[in-house]
Amino acid sequence: MSRWEAENAAAREEPPLRRRSSGRDGAAAWALVLVTFWLAQRNGAFGLDWTSSGELEGARVAAGAWWRATTALLLHADPAHLWSNVAFGALLVGALCWLLGTGGGLLVTLLAGSLGNLVAALLRPEGSAVGASTAAFAALGAIAALAWRRRAALLSGRLRRWVPLLAALALLGYLGAEGERVDVLGHACGFAAGLLLGALLGLAGALLPGRRVARALDRRGMQWAAGVLGAAWIACAWRLALPG
Numbered sequence: 001m002s003r004w005e006a007e008n009a010a011a012r013e014e015p016p017l018r019r020r021s022s023g024r025d026g027a028a029a030w031a032l033v034l035v036t037f038w039l040a041q042r043n044g045a046f047g048l049d050w051t052s053s054g055e056l057e058g059a060r061v062a063a064g065a066w067w068r069a070t071t072a073l074l075l076h077a078d079p080a081h082l083w084s085n086v087a088f089g090a091l092l093v094g095a096l097c098w099l100l101g102t103g104g105g106l107l108v109t110l111l112a113g114s115l116g117n118l119v120a121a122l123l124r125p126e127g128s129a130v131g132a133s134t135a136a137f138a139a140l141g142a143i144a145a146l147a148w149r150r151r152a153a154l155l156s157g158r159l160r161r162w163v164p165l166l167a168a169l170a171l172l173g174y175l176g177a178e179g180e181r182v183d184v185l186g187h188a189c190g191f192a193a194g195l196l197l198g199a200l201l202g203l204a205g206a207l208l209p210g211r212r213v214a215r216a217l218d219r220r221g222m223q224w225a226a227g228v229l230g231a232a233w234i235a236c237a238w239r240l241a242l243p244g
Helices: 002-010 024-043 050-054 060-061 068-074 079-100 104-125 133-154 158-174 184-202 214-219 222-239
Strands: none
Touching: 002 068, 024 050, 024 068, 024 079, 024 104, 050 068, 050 104, 050 184, 060 068, 068 104, 068 222, 079 104, 079 133, 104 133, 104 184, 104 222, 133 158, 133 184, 158 184
């Protein structure tokens, strides 16, 4: 049997993915949170300067203001910046929620996006950055890593398991490095953070039926707990960021 036939024979044995969510609720939550914080930022809600309080500044992060790695994800430079991240991120976050469940997908996106911003800030001490695109690319990295680890566990072929990573890298290069005011470093760091968290979940068997992590993600209570934890993380970050 040729190598091509062997690879395709292995692919035919791959069982279908179990859908934990439609993805629509995760995408809607993503859009709702971004729009809500944009309105607060643009209108100076409660008389506060949300941008200066929450933007990502490497020097301040290095000095201990780690929460800016999270708050900066929820701020945007202008409406075009906002809506591009709402649309692009909704697709990726919705897909991740399809795999991990709504609460799980949103929490992984938030944590990986924050980690990506943290690393980017430490690598770039000068200047500032805002925007949810780091979290969107973190979701892309997590999806790719989860698919890679699932294929590595289920398929005997050596080539097809790498397809998700290669496709995600191509998207990162095409969408994450083009255009004006594009934060290439932030996108790359977010993608890498998503790869890391996704690979850890994949190694733990998040997409493999019967594994402990998979069973936990199947529980409605666990999904709600993950969602509440994500909301609490955001609230804590902004409590530290805002004066008073």
